[in-house]
Amino acid sequence: MTSLIRTGISLERDLLERFDRMIEQKGYGSRSEAIRDLVRDHFVEEDVISNKVVVATLTLVYDHHQPKLSEQLIEAQHDYKGQVLATTHVHLDHHTCLEVIILKGRGTEAKVFADHLLCLKGVKHGKLVLTNAGAEE
């Protein structure tokens, strides 16, 4: 972890009050923590846009009785241009599966991969969560 540097910022009163309410709702310990998270989030987005290497989790909830869906999900993972680091599969009930796929690769490719899987017929819900590959921390 790099050393911390103190800085000051100026905000309009109503903006700061709104920010403080958000901090309290989310349970942040301090304004600094909340601002650090926002700044990091911005740079993760930027890493994706500039196509740097990111690590991501793709969560999928799907109906495994949907014809060909299981095969499509497996094929897409084999064809992914980055690395699939791990997958976790949980059988939620008779029809429904939860799968978490952990990816490493170029930001835009991770997005394309996720969008492809999330749009498959039988995928009921899901989300891609991106983070940076950890080099800056």
Ligand code: NI
């Ligand atoms: Ni299952």
